[in-house]
Amino acid sequence: MPVASDVVVLRYHEIALKGRNRPFFVRRLAEHVERLCADLPVGPVSRASARLLLPLHDPAAWPTARARLGRVFGLANYTLAHEVRLAADPGESLARVGDTVLAHLAGQSVRSFRVATKRSDKRFPLTSPEVNRVLGARIQAATAAPVDLEAAALTVGLDILPGRAFVSLEKVRIxxxxxxxxxxxxxxxxxxxxxxxxxxxxxxxxxxxxxxxxxxxxxxxxxxxxxxxxxxxxxxxxxxxxxxxxxxxxxxxxxxxxxxxxxxxxxxxxxxxxxxxxxxxxxxxxxxxxxxxxxxxxxxx
The missing domain is CATH 3.40.50.620 (HUPs)
Structure with a gap:
């Protein structure tokens, strides 16, 4: 299985409404993010389906990057995710995603969880609810954790783009x-x-x-x-x-x-x-x- 890599997924809002000027505003946003993180172990910013992608070579730099990105106008939200290359077969693709999730949960106790899928690539054969069910069943079988759609201790976020997916694990435990x-x-x-x-x-x-x-x-x-x-x-x-x-x-x-x-x-x-x-x-x-x-x-x- 291909190794998942860490990437910060950035989503923007108002600049998506700029019509023919949109590429200019997106480019300026990407340039600003790159300048802001120039001294951190990151790669060049790329674009994908109304998102910016910032490769993060060292996860230890995430708290610093997160604090800086919080001061960027134009960003709606951002999260640290793990990029997974998808296969031609949707079942194999979700198996790779499941492997990535379980690898990051190894040795941890999961109180409850939910899966939240955004299928930006509508050509992916399974709908978002179907992906949620398949991936949720895999996680539940491995962890025995209950599904909680309202107040889960762990949210597994999945962004499906052409040829790749981004998996994020958001925990709530204090x-x-x-x-x-x-x-x-x-x-x-x-x-x-x-x-x-x-x-x-x-x-x-x-x-x-x-x-x-x-x-x-x-x-x-x-x-x-x-x-x-x-x-x-x-x-x-x-x-x-x-x-x-x-x-x-x-x-x-x-x-x-x-x-x-x-x-x-x-x-x-x-x-x-x-x-x-x-x-x-x-x-x-x-x-x-x-x-x-x-x-x-x-x-x-």
């Missing part, structure tokens, strides 16, 4: 930051631990963790952020443990590592964003097994 903030409100000094999967996945999660820690530190003025490489641990668990038990073992290992860090730095308790019944894996039995990995108090505000 359980741990909210738990940390609630402890701060109670007068507790909180430090942060982030478990990442580099080099198996990109550094996007690390940048998000830094930004969340920066925002939370404004409430207590001083905090430390610890990064723990967890990808190899996940890999070994995947190899040796059946799928239904993996999430619990991931959590137990995280708790054990967090306890070591806590004792090294004088902390008296651990704080997590878990809550009984909030996701399928957070049953009373699972939470008890996870909590048994440490003798330190685990606070779940």
């Amino acid at each position: 359980d741990s930051p909210v738990a940390a903030w609630r402890m701060m409100r109670r007068g507790c000094r909180v430090d942060f631990v982030h478990f990442h999967s580099v080099p198996f996945l990109d550094r996007t999660s690390q940048e998000k963790a830094r930004e969340l820690a920066r925002l939370l530190a404004e409430w207590e003025l001083e905090a430390e952020l610890f990064f723990v490489p967890f990808g190899e641990v996940q890999r070994q668990i995947v190899v040796a443990v059946p799928r239904p038990l993996r999430v619990v073992l991931y959590r137990r290992m995280m708790i054990r590592i967090a306890e070591v860090l806590a004792r090294q730095h004088g902390a008296e308790a651990l704080v997590t964003g878990e809550s009984l019944g909030q996701v399928a894996s957070q049953t009373l039995g699972n939470l008890a097994v996870i909590g048994a990995a440490t003798v330190m108090p685990i606070l779940q505000p």
Whole structure:
């Protein structure tokens, strides 16, 4: 299967109404984006079906690029996506898309999800609802996550263009930051631990963790952020443990590592964003097994 590459998909609005002057305005917009990101690891801007495409060679630069693009007039929205080359057969094309999605979700717990498809290439044989159903079934079979069309924790966005598709994964999860903030409100000094999967996945999660820690530190003025490489641990668990038990073992290992860090730095308790019944894996039995990995108090505000 061709390797998916990272690209920022930019959509514009008003300039699409400029009639015969439209190419001039689109060109000026593309030039502005290129100048704004000239010092970042990006490729030249290209055009595709009322979109601009900005190749991103290093996902770690995404937070900086995102902040800069937010100051560009004329852009309606933009997202970091993964480009997938499509095959002549629609079934094979969706298999490639599914492989890309599942590769980026490997080792992660998905609380709920939905698929949102935009079929810009109307020659693609399947309609958007049909694509949603086929891709959704593949994701659900692999993750056992429920579909939630109204308030999904993960939105899988799919843009289908001639010969290629762009896949984006938009997550909504703030359980741990909210738990940390609630402890701060109670007068507790909180430090942060982030478990990442580099080099198996990109550094996007690390940048998000830094930004969340920066925002939370404004409430207590001083905090430390610890990064723990967890990808190899996940890999070994995947190899040796059946799928239904993996999430619990991931959590137990995280708790054990967090306890070591806590004792090294004088902390008296651990704080997590878990809550009984909030996701399928957070049953009373699972939470008890996870909590048994440490003798330190685990606070779940």
